[in-house]
Structures are given as C-alpha cells and as structure tokens.
C-alpha cells in the first residue's frame with residue numbers, strides 16, 4: 001500500500017497542480033462541517049492518490065479503532081488505559097462504559113462543580129482574603145498549560161472574567177514576572193497537574209504558596225487544584241471542595257475540555273465554555289458518522305500523511321491568519337508531536353514509515369515578514385496549513401480584516417502558482433539587461449507548485465474553537481492508527497526528566513566527574529559563573 005502510494009507520487013510530483021485547480025476540483029477537494037470549510041485543492045493529490053489514501057484508512061482499521069476509542073476500550077495499550085477525552089464533551093450524557101462503569105455521571109457532576117466554582121469566582125461569591133478575585137494564575141505545564149493558555153487567548157473577545165495568567169516554566173523568571181503583577185489578596189492560584197508530581201509545576205506551586213503566605217493568613221484557601229491525584233492535592237493542603245478531579249483516561253494534551261479548562265471557564269464563563277464543548281462534540285459526531293471523503297479529521301490526516309510519509313516533507317507550517325490563534329502552533333506541537341513522534345509501532349516493532357511531522361508556525365501576516373522567504377524560495381518544500389476567519393471581532397475595523405484575508409489567500413495562491421523566469425524577467429527588464437538581467441531575474445523566480453490547505457470559518461467563537469481543536473485531535477488519532485503507533489503515551493519525555501533529577505545535586509555542588517566531558521565541562525563553566 002505504501003509502495004503503491006509512493007509509486008503514484010512519482011507520476012504526479014512534477015505535474016503543475018495549478019493547472020488542475022478549476023471549480024470542479026475546488027468542490028471535489030474540499031469538505032465541510034456546517035460552516036467550517038476545509039480546502040485541499042491546492043495540493044498534488046489527485047483522485048487516484050486520494051483513493052489509495054482512503055485504502056490506507058481501511059487497511060489500518062481506522063473506523064473500528066475510532067469506534068473502540070469512543071466506546072471506552074483501552075486503546076492506549078502501553079499504559080493499559082482508555083482514551084476518553086471525548087467523554088468530557090459528551091454533554092448529552094450518553095453512557096460511556098469503562099471497566100463496566102458508566103463514567104458520564106461523574107464527568108457531568110464535575111462539570112457542574114466547575115460551573116458553580118467559575119460562576120462564584122466571576123461574581124465575587126468566592127472571594128480572596130482581600131476581596132473579589134482580580135487575577136487567576138494557572139500553574140501547569142504541557143497539556144496542563146498549553147490548552148487553557150491557547151484557549152484563553154483564542155477567545156479573548158469573550159473574556160469577561162478576571163485576568164488570567166499562565167505559569168509553566170521552572171525558570172523562576174516565569175513565575176516571578178507573573179506574581180509581580182498580581183495582588184496576593186485577590187489572586188486565585190490554580191495548580192493544574194494530572195499527576196501532581198511534575199517537578200516544574202510543584203516547584204512553581206510551592207513558590208506561589210510562599211508568596212501568598214507572606215500576605216494572607218490562609219494561602220491554601222486561595223488555591224484550587226485540577227488533578228487525578230486526590231492524595232497529592234490533599235498533601236498540598238487544598239480543600240477537596242476546590243479540587244476538580246478527572247481520570248487517567250484523559251491524556252494531558254487532550255485535557256482542556258475538563259477540569260484543566262477551569263481557567264478558561266473562569267475567563268469566558270460557564271455558558272461560553274459549554275459552547276466550546278458543544279463545538280467539539282459536533283466534531284466528534286461528524287468524525288464518527290461522516291464517510292471518509294467528507295470526514296474532516298480523516299481528510300486532514302491523509303493530506304498530512306501524503307505530504308510527510310509519501311512526498312517526504314518533514315515539517316508542516318501552521319499559519320493562522322487569526323491573531324488570537326497565535327498559541328495554536330505551540331498547542332499543536334504538543335498535541336501532534338508528543339502523540340505521533342514515535343519510532344516504534346504499537347506491537348513494539350520499528351516503525352515502517354516516518355513518524356509524524358515537525359509542526360511549527362506563527363500567525364499571518366507576521367510570518368510573512370520573517371520565514372515565508374524560505375517557504376517560497378527555500379530548497380525544501382514545506383506544506384502550509386492556513387486558518388482564516390471571514391470576520392474578526394472588531395466590526396469597525398472590518399476593512400483591516402479584509403486586508404488580512406487577502407494576504408492569506410494571496411499566500412496560498414503564490415505558493416501554488418509561483419513565478420517563472422519569463423515573468424521574473426518582465427519584472428526587472430526596465431532596470432537591467434544582458435547577463436545582469438538574467439542574474440537579477442533568477443533571484444525573483446518562485447518555483448510554485450508548493451502545497452497548502454486552508455481551514456476557513458465565519459468567526460472564531462467558542463463553538464468554532466471547539467470544532468477546530470477536536471478536528472486536530474481526531475486528525476492525530478487517524479494519523480497514529482495509519483502509522484500503527486500509540487498516540488497516547490509519551491515515553492520519550494522520561495529520560496530527560498530522570499537525568500535532570502540526577503544532575504540537580506551536581507549543579508548544587510556535588511562531584512561531576514562521573515559525567516561525560518562535555519557535560520562536566522559545562523558544569524565547570526556554569527559553576528565558575530555562579531550557578
């Protein structure tokens with residue numbers, strides 16, 4: 001199957017796909033869920049290639065594995081866990097059974113507790129020791145940070161609760177900078193950690209508690225916790241009524257829909273948060289029911305597989321022409337690279353194909369004035385993923401939004417069409433001639449034939465954000481199943497954690513002689529400068 005696809009790629013790779021992009025192809029190579037539109041016409045995937053890609057889905061058993069995931073089966077085989085972030089947005093409460101027990105009553109009860117607490121913080125019914133909460137500081141890292149941080153920024157136009165800050169890095173500069181701007185008497189600290197053992201988070205949480213303890217009589221009273229660890233949160237001194245628990249079947253990078261989303265709920269309010277969940281639930285249903293040629297997560301995954309595993313393009317740029325999505329690339333880096341950045345199959349064999357791609361990006365139009373040079377004229381092809389809204393949130397500045405949209409569409413057009421040597425000559429023929437004209441023209445050639453996809457929607461509201469994030473989650477699932485790996489463990493983060501623990505005493509002064517020459521040399525250098 002992979003070989004068939006590679007062979008097919010050889011037959012299409014030099015074809016100028018701009019010649020294929022007529023209205024029929026645009027209609028055929030696009031799909032939608034309501035008013036969320038996905039266009040993949042500007043790629044060199046043709047009908048035959050697409051058919052072969054659909055065959056990959058069937059060969060890998062994506063449909064059956066999808067159903068197993070939604071049904072609560074333990075598809076995270078290396079950790080023996082179900083994968084049920086979808087239960088967190090199953091607002092209608094249809095039963096989801098894990099180990100013979102319906103998890104939905106607990107999920108919905110926790111959501112209601114979150115609603116009540118968020119409403120109390122927003123209204124002032126829950127107070128700090130100096131009065132109404134003005135600032136919320138979420139302390140967490142990875143999935144306990146990136147989701148809510150991305151979401152709060154994405155929904156900034158809907159933010160009508162207290163200010164929200166996110167502290168993740170163990171670098172003291174992070175927490176010191178945030179706490180400097182907060183009043184301990186009116187700040188709520190949320191410690192977000194699935195395990196409640198993550199060293200960065202626990203270190204920052206202790207720092208925050210000490211900071212608060214200098215000003216208020218009962219610092220723990222202004223702390224809440226989001227965790228699977230009842231013991232850990234109790235040991236930290238946080239009262240059970242401010243602990244919001246979840247189960248081990250919620251992966252860290254898939255957790256913003258439940259308690260880990262509390263800061264977001266406090267920012268935008270329970271109703272808007274539920275609209276966000278509803279958007280995700282709509283995407284879940286679409287993913288479960290739509291045929292492959294209409295199924296947005298499947299299509300997005302297959303286009304990615306085509307570009308990475310078949311064409312060999314190792315990275316993908318995510319380019320939101322929506323400034324409020326400026327943390328989306330960072331969020332997707334964890335979602336996609338921690339999920340599908342693996343070299344071993346579910347069965348413990350070496351992976352037969354490349355793992356998932358490097359994901360990176362920045363919002364447009366900023367990126368245009370930074371790295372797009374390489375995207376247009378560099379020697380490597382970088383498939384691009386544009387996101388664009390028809391409307392922004394500032395109607396009086398709509399003409400400015402139109403300029404943003406024009407830039408977005410111009411970029412995908414430029415990547416596809418490029419500019420040949422003749423046209424490039426025409427651009428400078430009035431300034432140069434002879435050999436200099438040839439030289440100057442060559443610099444102005446754009447190879448074109450560079451693929452991109454576009455995700456377009458009316459406006460980035462909570463419901464739409466929910467749809468988009470769930471779309472990306474399911475894309476990861478499909479890609480993981482097709483590649484034959486486990487998207488839901490993350491053993492690759494462990495070694496560095498172990499070595500950091502072992503190095504800490506050395507940094508604090510213990511003997512470094514057992515370390516390799518480079519590491520002990522760096523320890524010596526840093527010691528000589530006061531580490």
Ligand SMILES: O=P(O)(O)OC[C@H]1O[C@](O)(CO)[C@@H](O)[C@@H]1O
Nearest residue numbers: 142143144193194195198252493
């Ligand atoms: O929520 P926790 O348990 O503090 O973990 C934080 C992050 O650390 C990781 O385990 C990786 O180090 C992520 O998967 C997770 O999102």
